[in-house]
Amino acid sequence: MALHGDSGNGIYPYKPNKAVTVAAAILFGISAVYHVYQMIRKRAWFYIAFVIGSLMMTIGYGFRYVSEGSPDSLGLYIAQSLCIILPPSLYAATIYMIYGRIVLFVDSPEASLIRPTLVTKIFVGGDVLAFLMQAAGGSQMAQVATASRGKNIMLFGLFVQLLFFGFFLAIAIVFWMRMRNSPKLHSIPQYGKHHWTKLLFLLLGAAPIIIVRCFFRVIEFSQGHDGYFVNHEAFMYIFDAAPMLVVQIMFHFVNAADVFGTSPGTLSNLADSESNIDLNQRC
Structure with missing residues (x-):
């Protein structure tokens, strides 16, 4: 992201494809509206x-x-x-919170390398840090005077996001491997539309997609203003827009409320359980 005033296309180093931009806005918009509807109807506010x-x-x-x-x-x-670069951090924060609730739902904190209360605090905290660094770096990269510093801040923010998300993926995989050999795998009743394993698989499927997207952005920004990725719009849609749209659509099909159950207070009870575990740890 830098000024390209001599390219004939203003700040852009290429002639942007307006038709593809409109299509992306419409597709993301339809998905966003449905997510809003799901969140309100199911009262799953942690989404x-x-x-x-x-x-x-x-x-x-x-x-x-x-x-x-x-x-x-x-x-x-x-x-x-900024509005295109930052959302994956928000997707990641939701994935972290859902994972913590899954661990509480199956009552198996011992199967997680990090207890669910710490997962939320550590990973969401790291995600917020990555979000702020990317926002700060992105706002500076478009200006010639601060472009170099902005690129370094952006890259560091992306590396922080990759570090935390990669560590989280390892934790989630270990959790599944332990639960696969646990009698609780089949003893936990299915309260809602989906079994809890389907929600965990959703997280395990979405996480690598977001990680690949982050790798693309790291490579893109590392190449600098004259890099191949920066100067070809297609790569942004292939490695950023398309993967993020896939993640959004994936979350339409398996909602946490359809796993934990829709009885009054179910989701809030999970949050209360998380607070109680944290209180016991302190005691």
């Missing part, structure tokens, strides 16, 4: 970060379309860039 991320993606491609009509506008360019 709020995921919902905000899906709305940011929609707004991001909306800003991108407007920015393509005014390619010299730095403000529009920064707005579209």
